Amino acid sequence: MAQRELLRLATAGSVDDGKSTLLGRLLLDTKLLLSDQLEAVSRDGEGPDLAALTDGLRAEREQGITIDVAYRFFATPRRSFILADTPGHERYTRNMFTGASTADLAIVLVDARHGVVTQTRRHTQISALLGIRHVVTCVNKMDLVGWEQERFEAVAADVRELAQRLAIPDPLVLPISALHGDNVVDRSERSPWYDGPPLLEHLEQLDVAADRDLSRLRLPVQWVARPANARRRGYAGQLAAGTLRAGDPVVVLPAGTRTTVSAVDTLDDDAGDASGNGAGPVVAVPPLSVTVELADDVDVGRGDVLVSPGSEPPAARELEATICWMAEEPLRPGRRYALKHTTRTVRATVQALHERIDPETLAPEREPAALALNDIGRVTLRTSSVVLADPYAENRVTGAFVLIDEHDNDTVAAGLVLSAREVRPAREGRRDVTWHASSLERERRWGALGTRGATVWLTGLPASGKSTIAVELERALVDSGRAAYLLDGDNIRYGLSDDLGFSPGDRAEHIRRVGHVARLIADSGTVAVVSLVSPMAADREAVRELHDAAGLAFLEVFVDTTPEECERRDPKGLYARARAGEIKGFTGVDAPYERPRTPDLHVPTAEVEVAPAVARIVELLRDDQ
Amino acid sequence: MSGPRVSLLRSLEAEAVHAVREVAAELERPVLLFSGGKDSIALLRVAEKAFRPAPLPFPVLHVDTGHNFPEVLEFRDRRIAEAGHRLIVASVQDSIDAGRVKEQEPGASRNRLQTRTLLDALEEHRFDAAFGGARRDEERARAKERVLSFRDEFGQWEPRQQRPEPWAIYNGRIRRGEHVRVFPLSNWTELDVWRYVEAEGLELPSIYFAHRRRVIERDGMLLAWSQWVQPQDGEQVLDEQVRYRTVGDLTVTGAVRSEARDITAVISEIEASNVSERGETRADDRTSEAAMEDRKREGYF
Numbered sequence: 001m002a003q004r005e006l007l008r009l010a011t012a013g014s015v016d017d018g019k020s021t022l023l024g025r026l027l028l029d030t031k032l033l034l035s036d037q038l039e040a041v042s043r044d045g046e047g048p049d050l051a052a053l054t055d056g057l058r059a060e061r062e063q064g065i066t067i068d069v070a071y072r073f074f075a076t077p078r079r080s081f082i083l084a085d086t087p088g089h090e091r092y093t094r095n096m097f098t099g100a101s102t103a104d105l106a107i108v109l110v111d112a113r114h115g116v117v118t119q120t121r122r123h124t125q126i127s128a129l130l131g132i133r134h135v136v137t138c139v140n141k142m143d144l145v146g147w148e149q150e151r152f153e154a155v156a157a158d159v160r161e162l163a164q165r166l167a168i169p170d171p172l173v174l175p176i177s178a179l180h181g182d183n184v185v186d187r188s189e190r191s192p193w194y195d196g197p198p199l200l201e202h203l204e205q206l207d208v209a210a211d212r213d214l215s216r217l218r219l220p221v222q223w224v225a226r227p228a229n230a231r232r233r234g235y236a237g238q239l240a241a242g243t244l245r246a247g248d249p250v251v252v253l254p255a256g257t258r259t260t261v262s263a264v265d266t267l268d269d270d271a272g273d274a275s276g277n278g279a280g281p282v283v284a285v286p287p288l289s290v291t292v293e294l295a296d297d298v299d300v301g302r303g304d305v306l307v308s309p310g311s312e313p314p315a316a317r318e319l320e321a322t323i324c325w326m327a328e329e330p331l332r333p334g335r336r337y338a339l340k341h342t343t344r345t346v347r348a349t350v351q352a353l354h355e356r357i358d359p360e361t362l363a364p365e366r367e368p369a370a371l372a373l374n375d376i377g378r379v380t381l382r383t384s385s386v387v388l389a390d391p392y393a394e395n396r397v398t399g400a401f402v403l404i405d406e407h408d409n410d411t412v413a414a415g416l417v418l419s420a421r422e423v424r425p426a427r428e429g430r431r432d433v434t435w436h437a438s439s440l441e442r443e444r445r446w447g448a449l450g451t452r453g454a455t456v457w458l459t460g461l462p463a464s465g466k467s468t469i470a471v472e473l474e475r476a477l478v479d480s481g482r483a484a485y486l487l488d489g490d491n492i493r494y495g496l497s498d499d500l501g502f503s504p505g506d507r508a509e510h511i512r513r514v515g516h517v518a519r520l521i522a523d524s525g526t527v528a529v530v531s532l533v534s535p536m537a538a539d540r541e542a543v544r545e546l547h548d549a550a551g552l553a554f555l556e557v558f559v560d561t562t563p564e565e566c567e568r569r570d571p572k573g574l575y576a577r578a579r580a581g582e583i584k585g586f587t588g589v590d591a592p593y594e595r596p597r598t599p600d601l602h603v604p605t606a607e608v609e610v611a612p613a614v615a616r617i618v619e620l621l622r623d624d625q
Numbered sequence: 626m627s628g629p630r631v632s633l634l635r636s637l638e639a640e641a642v643h644a645v646r647e648v649a650a651e652l653e654r655p656v657l658l659f660s661g662g663k664d665s666i667a668l669l670r671v672a673e674k675a676f677r678p679a680p681l682p683f684p685v686l687h688v689d690t691g692h693n694f695p696e697v698l699e700f701r702d703r704r705i706a707e708a709g710h711r712l713i714v715a716s717v718q719d720s721i722d723a724g725r726v727k728e729q730e731p732g733a734s735r736n737r738l739q740t741r742t743l744l745d746a747l748e749e750h751r752f753d754a755a756f757g758g759a760r761r762d763e764e765r766a767r768a769k770e771r772v773l774s775f776r777d778e779f780g781q782w783e784p785r786q787q788r789p790e791p792w793a794i795y796n797g798r799i800r801r802g803e804h805v806r807v808f809p810l811s812n813w814t815e816l817d818v819w820r821y822v823e824a825e826g827l828e829l830p831s832i833y834f835a836h837r838r839r840v841i842e843r844d845g846m847l848l849a850w851s852q853w854v855q856p857q858d859g860e861q862v863l864d865e866q867v868r869y870r871t872v873g874d875l876t877v878t879g880a881v882r883s884e885a886r887d888i889t890a891v892i893s894e895i896e897a898s899n900v901s902e903r904g905e906t907r908a909d910d911r912t913s914e915a916a917m918e919d920r921k922r923e924g925y926f
């Protein structure tokens with residue numbers, strides 16, 4: 001394919017700085033304006049109304065200002081440009097954020113008469129925040145200040161000082177007149193003192209390929225292709241960083257499995273194939289979309305990430321992030337949203353709102369009560385499941401996310417990760433929270449009620465018979481005058497765990513929550529009867545430790561039914577759906593079950609009926625007294 | 626070290642493939658709108674690549690105005706059959722016969738009527754995402770539309786209430802009855818599409834290349850002489866060497882005089898031309914400046 005490259009630009013400026021005029025000028029002078037488009041904006045007597053060219057929807061035509069992001073396209077023989085024309089006013093910060101989010105380069109406009117104003121600082125700051133490495137400031141309307149070099153230098157000095165403060169590497173400042181075309185496409189004779197390039201020349205020559213991170217592989221898996229014939233599965237995604245070729249070792253996260261890439265399809269049929277035939281080995285680089293095959297038959301799904309060994313991002317449950325709030329209803333700490341990061345969606349709770357940046361003065365406000373529409377602020381988010389994120393400053397794809405309101409499905413925030421932390425909620429030592437012993441001693445409470453609490457934890461494959469035993473056990477206990485309460489895994493998923501799915505991380509979290517609820521119920525004097533697949537030994541062990549630490553009895557009952565028998569029973573038809581591929585990660589079909597090695601009671605259902613099993617549990621509970 | 630460079634077309638293709646895969650993964654019943662025109666041919670190619678070597682995981686829908694070029698219908702059937710995709714044809718004639726829409730006069734443009742047929746087809750098949758080949762460079766209302774464009778339960782687009790779409794993180798969440806239109810080629814220009822067709826060696830319907838045709842010159846456009854387009858007072862039927870830049874309802878799609886018999890020649894002619902695609906060949910958009918915006922709000926493509 002042709003070797004012309006793509007450059008993504010974003011423009012911003014206050015109303016009337018001449019942004020639309022500059023765009024019109026670029027289109028006109030690169031001869032991209034077609035005669036019918038020109039006709040639509042031509043006026044009698046004067047030249048074309050350049051600003052009207054790039055101004056879109058009717059509502060905006062009426063108000064005369066650009067509200068939404070509009071995308072423009074122009075090209076020179078060397079490069080094609082996609083320009084996001086964004087509104088400059090702070091009331092539309094979210095649109096500027098959106099338009100600039102993918103830009104390689106930002107053009108900030110300054111009116112030569114007014115110099116650097118708040119809006120200039122804002123636009124430059126947002127550009128820097130969004131990781132745009134190349135910021136070009138055009139000092140426009142130089143014709144209105146008589147092309148005075150001193151005026152330009154004064155403005156340029158302010159711009160450079162600002163750029164330095166924001167750590168923008170090589171800021172370019174240009175004197176232009178968008179209206180008359182000076183230093184836009186062609187060098188102007190009115191500024192002999194300016195020895196830099198005209199705008200377009202700079203845009204054509206800038207090297208942005210160097211901005212990519214080619215060292216640490218990041219391939220978020222979007223889609224798993226399952227060809228009908230016997231070929232291997234293909235894992236599809238767009239490269240966010242690093243390079244990829246056949247033979248490369250990779251780690252699949254969050255599982256941590258190591259394997260090797262056996263083939264790469266970069267979708268380019270001219271690039272030879274991955275085995276090295278044709279034009280040589282295929283090397284995929286960002287931002288190509290690829291499909292890869294792996295040497296081993298490992299479990300990889302949408303939301304997983306392939307990374308290079310040694311460069312693994314943390315399996316984060318907590319994100320500190322800068323966000324731009326995009327919804328009418330304000331953000332408040334404690335609220336919960338869906339968080340979409342690359343190809344993975346989790347739930348996130350706003351743990352803390354640390355700071356709000358005043359859109360007018362840019363001064364940070366500490367611990368604000370809320371973030372309003374178009375505010376930028378810093379938050380801590382706690383996620384329901386792991387997020388494999390990098391700091392945004394290191395990667396603009398794997399460091400970015402959006403928040404979605406789950407009631408109206410709107411995108412309410414754009415987020416940039418500052419740091420991603422591996423916080424295990426169960427283990428976190430929060431010093432300000434200590435176990436608050438009830439004022440009533442447990443023995444006194446139990447004595448007065450004439451009952452004793454404990455937890456019976458029934459584990460086993462789906463359809464192994466846990467619930468049957470649990471229901472009978474609850475009844476037997478209550479009939480014998482002992483308070484008992486059945487905690488059914490599905491019921492808890494309905495409420496307390498409604499933010500969790502069935503990924504390994506979510507399952508562990510679900511079990512942790514059920515474990516805590518069981519402990520509280522047991523402590524209150526009731527027998528908690530838990531019926532939960534709980535396939536992983538470590539998760540069950542953690543719940544046991546919780547009870548041990550609280551001095552409460554914990555009975556692990558292994559309801560042992562062969563997988564074949566469970567699948568034969570299948571009362572809810574779940575095995576059938578899992579076999580059909582409709583349910584993924586189903587224990588007993590494509591997710592493991594770790595058999596308890598030393599359960600308190602082993603119930604092989606092929607040999608033991610329900611009634612004797614229940615009687616045996618009641619007996620064990622009595623022994624405990 | 627800046628590493629291997631990625632060309633414009635490969636960048637655009639990668640971005641489009643990413644959008645197609647996201648939607649296929651997050652929505653339940655996508656469909657690809659296929660007109661047989663060059664944009665939908667490029668789009669279909671992008672979609673096929675996104676899932677290869679597996680087959681396309683969704684069907685292809687053509688809204689047939691009944692005023693199509695026979696060459697395009699022939700091409701559509703052959704192209705889709707060769708690839709083994711599932712083709713659904715929704716017919717504007719059926720909508721007229723069923724009384725869903727009213728034709729003003731026989732032979733009038735059916736462009737606007739297509740909207741009803743399209744929405745009915747989406748509803749009937751419970752499609753919740755429809756891929757289209759529209760580009761932002763086509764005209765000004767499109768320039769602001771998102772890649773994933775949300776439609777309410779009436780299929781309508783509300784330009785002032787568009788979801789923010791930062792980066793390429795697409796939010797495909799909808800409620801029952803709503804759907805999204807997806808425009809993976811949003812950032813392609815007309816020339817990018819032509820160059821992609823050339824680079825990928827894609828076949829196009831024959832009307833895209835110079836051929837002799839009987840045409841009628843009307844309002845500065847060359848309309849194909851057909852059972853619906855007949856000379857009116859004073860108009861003459863001319864025999865011209867022409868090709869098309871877009872394919873649509875043949876009562877409103879204009880041809881251009883051309884000598885270009887292959888894709889390379891077509892690209893050279895377009896590079897040299899200074900009239901936009903819609904300005905040159907779409908009578909329906911010329912009526913009013915805001916024509917497209919109005920139709921899009923109603924649920925048009």
Ligand SMILES: Nc1nc2c(ncn2[C@@H]2O[C@H](COP(=O)(O)OP(=O)(O)O)[C@@H](O)[C@H]2O)c(=O)[nH]1
Binds near residue numbers: 014017176
């Ligand atoms: N004298 C002069 N006027 C300009 C220049 N650039 C823009 N303008 C005028 O400034 C006004 C606002 O320009 P416009 O492009 O609409 O600004 P926007 O709001 O930033 O898009 C218009 O009247 C333009 O003609 C310039 O370089 N010199």
